Amino acid sequence: MDISLLHGALKEEKKFRHTQADKAVFVDLIEDWSQASIFPLSLREKLNQSCPLEIKAELSHGNSKKGAVKALITLADFEQIETVLIPQADGRFSVCLSSQVGCPLACVFCATGMQGFTRNLRAEEIVEQFLFWARYLKKENYGRIDNAVFMGQGEPFLNYEEVMKSIKILNDPETFNFGARRISISTAGIVNGIKRLSGEKLQVNLAISLHAPNDALRSNIMPAAGQTPIRKLLEAVDNYIEKTGRRVMFEYLLIKELNDRDEDAIMLAKILNKPLYLVNLIPYNQTGRFQPSSPARTARFMELLERAGLPVTARRSSGQEIDAACGQLAGKRKKS
Numbered sequence: 001m002d003i004s005l006l007h008g009a010l011k012e013e014k015k016f017r018h019t020q021a022d023k024a025v026f027v028d029l030i031e032d033w034s035q036a037s038i039f040p041l042s043l044r045e046k047l048n049q050s051c052p053l054e055i056k057a058e059l060s061h062g063n064s065k066k067g068a069v070k071a072l073i074t075l076a077d078f079e080q081i082e083t084v085l086i087p088q089a090d091g092r093f094s095v096c097l098s099s100q101v102g103c104p105l106a107c108v109f110c111a112t113g114m115q116g117f118t119r120n121l122r123a124e125e126i127v128e129q130f131l132f133w134a135r136y137l138k139k140e141n142y143g144r145i146d147n148a149v150f151m152g153q154g155e156p157f158l159n160y161e162e163v164m165k166s167i168k169i170l171n172d173p174e175t176f177n178f179g180a181r182r183i184s185i186s187t188a189g190i191v192n193g194i195k196r197l198s199g200e201k202l203q204v205n206l207a208i209s210l211h212a213p214n215d216a217l218r219s220n221i222m223p224a225a226g227q228t229p230i231r232k233l234l235e236a237v238d239n240y241i242e243k244t245g246r247r248v249m250f251e252y253l254l255i256k257e258l259n260d261r262d263e264d265a266i267m268l269a270k271i272l273n274k275p276l277y278l279v280n281l282i283p284y285n286q287t288g289r290f291q292p293s294s295p296a297r298t299a300r301f302m303e304l305l306e307r308a309g310l311p312v313t314a315r316r317s318s319g320q321e322i323d324a325a326c327g328q329l330a331g332k333r334k335k336s
Ligand code: SAH
Pocket: 109, 110, 111, 150, 151, 152, 153, 154, 155, 156, 186, 187, 188, 189, 208, 209, 251, 253, 282, 283, 284, 285, 286, 287, 325, 326, 327, 328
């Protein structure tokens, strides 16, 4: 499927056909034009030729019906990306979207980072991931998508235009009418992207992957993103908060004996003790040479931050069984 072909395929048709086609694809969630009963048969057949709706995907489920589900989507050029459906404890559904094929940032703890970068995704390819899960939830009678997070493969702020364009498509009342407040962008700390987002009139949520309390450690584990000093990164965040009045989530991965010591927590508490800053501690999903912090260490780390007065949450890990947890998305791509 390539929805960017849709309006081209309808160019000889009247305007109302475009509106009907958008509704059929994005609201009624049809998977084949034969289901678009408001269209004449000849048009349905034409559209099935010029703009087929099938999304080629392989699903992986864990053992439990309630766990995360991963889809490996094959794009028109045969590149593959992964996207994940994450059922939340409260019955809501989040989808985790990829923004690039691979990633150029090479964070050492991240499976995608280790596979290198191939190309940016187009907005339509991002929207297709969302559409895939919308169809899936409808078929399974589970309901609708509640949240979308740009925490799949790639760095969203290195593909800024297409990511924004995809958000605008999701927002469009004629398509998904999916509010920006339900969307979060996670960045490894691309300052220019944070600056640009500050100027958008969009209520998307911003998350920063910090993962270290000082530049030395950060640049060790995030060799590209860590080149930007934390001070500069926080300046951009403060400017974003000043302009938007919105809260910012700092993600902190807990890796055994690497960034989980008491002094790390104390240093982190010092730099993140500001209004509208939130900290989210993320369990490390093993993808290579590191180990996750123990539950006791995690609890201690959290306690030190709380004692310093920081609002802290700890993320429940989901999706390990199917290698679909954060940072585990590597697909079946060849190792080059
Ligand atoms: N490039 C963006 C978005 C993709 S990664 C970013 O860095 O934020 C989404 C989140 O998963 C980030 O916080 C990332 O650091 C985290 N992550 C990467 N590898 C992980 C792993 N092995 N276990 C848990 N989280 C991981």
